[in-house]
Every structure is written in structure tokens, then in C-alpha cells.
Amino acid sequence: xxxxxxxxxxxxxxxxxxxxxxxxxxxxxxxxxxxxxxxxxxxxxxxxxxxxxxxxxxxxxxxxxxxxxxxxxxxxxxxxxxxxxxxxxxxxxxxxxxxxxxxxxxxxxxxxxxxxxxxxxxxxxxxxxxxxxxxxxxxxxxxxxxxxxxxxxxxxxxxxxxxxxxxxxxxxxxxxxxxx
Numbered sequence: 001x002x003x004x005x006x007x008x009x010x011x012x013x014x015x016x017x018x019x020x021x022x023x024x025x026x027x028x029x030x031x032x033x034x035x036x037x038x039x040x041x042x043x044x045x046x047x048x049x050x051x052x053x054x055x056x057x058x059x060x061x062x063x064x065x066x067x068x069x070x071x072x073x074x075x076x077x078x079x080x081x082x083x084x085x086x087x088x089x090x091x092x093x094x095x096x097x098x099x100x101x102x103x104x105x106x107x108x109x110x111x112x113x114x115x116x117x118x119x120x121x122x123x124x125x126x127x128x129x130x131x132x133x134x135x136x137x138x139x140x141x142x143x144x145x146x147x148x149x150x151x152x153x154x155x156x157x158x159x160x161x162x163x164x165x166x167x168x169x170x171x172x173x174x175x176x177x178x179x180x
Contacts, residue, residue, distance in 0.1 A: 023155040029141040033162055036134040040165060043130040044087055047123040048075040051094060054120055059110040064097045088168035094124060098172035124171040131165055138162040
């Protein structure tokens with residue numbers, strides 16, 4: 001009888017340690033996901049800021065300046081639930097403004113344009129990487145949260161279900177290939 005009781009206690013202890021390890025792993029994934037989201041937010045803000053600064057610098061023609069400024073302003077001021085759409089619109093505006101290499105060359109030839117073009121190209125190039133890191137962290141957390149043991153024992157607590165950040169982040173080819 002005591003041997004059976006000891007084995008039951010050992011089994012419960014092993015299950016408890018395993019569940020505790022799984023909860024810790026899930027917590028680390030949530031922390032990684034939050035850090036990746038903060039990095040993504042920083043890159044998106046940097047891209048919008050650089051685009052807005054370039055739009056107001058007088059280097060672009062007036063129509064391109066207005067399109068780029070409005071898209072960048074919309075991306076910076078958007079609510080969280082509209083953020084993906086606003087960021088996609090900024091990507092589309094960047095591609096429309098910098099669709100040909102002549103526009104990039106015009107920006108580069110203006111005073112201070114070389115630095116502005118380089119800074120914008122770097123910001124545009126970093127957004128897809130940051131989004132990929134965020135979505136990878138979200139995917140890992142989702143896969144773990146879908147396990148039965150996580151759901152049955154409510155190891156995720158009250159944390160919201162992680163959502164990927166889906167947006168159009170294709171960079172303007174003329175800008176990225178010229179500056180690289």
C-alpha cells in the first residue's frame with residue numbers, strides 16, 4: 001500500500017514538473033513574441049518617420065510628396081485594429097513613388113538626398129525581417145498553445161491568443177536594389 005502511494009506521488013510530481021516546464025516554455029515564447037512585436041513596431045515607426053521626413057523635405061515632386069506623406073501619416077496615426085491596412089498602404093505608396101529608378105536618382109541627387117535614400121532603403125529592408133521574426137514567434141506560441149495539455153490545464157493563463165501581423169511589406173525594387 002505505501003509503495004503504491006509512493007509511486008502515485010512520484011508520478012504526480014513528474015507530471016507537475018512537466019506541466020511547470022511547459023508553462024515556463026510558453027511564458028518564454030510569449031516574452032519572445034512581445035519583444036519581437038516591440039521590434040516590429042519600432043521598425044514600422046522608423047519606416048513611417050523616414051518616409052514622412054522625405055515627403056516633407058521638398059526633394060520629391062508635389063504629387064509624390066502628398067501621396068507619401070498621407071500614407072506615412074496614416075501609418076503613424078492608425079489605431080491598432082487598422083494598423084496592418086495602414087502599413088500596407090504605406091508600402092503601396094512607397095512602391096508607387098519609387099517604382100522607377102529615375103525617381104530614386106532624383107532623390108539621391110538632391111542635397112541630403114543620398115542619406116535620405118539610404119536611410120529609407122534600410123528602414124524598408126528591415127520591416128520584412130522584423131515581421132518575419134514576429135510571425136515566427138507567434139507561430140511557435142500558437143503551436144504550443146494548441147496542445148491538449150496546455151488547453152486542459154490552462155497553462156496559458158489569461159494571455160490573449162497570439163495573432164500574426166499580416167501586411168504588404170514588399171519593398172520598392174528601384175530603391176532597394178540601387179542602395180544595396
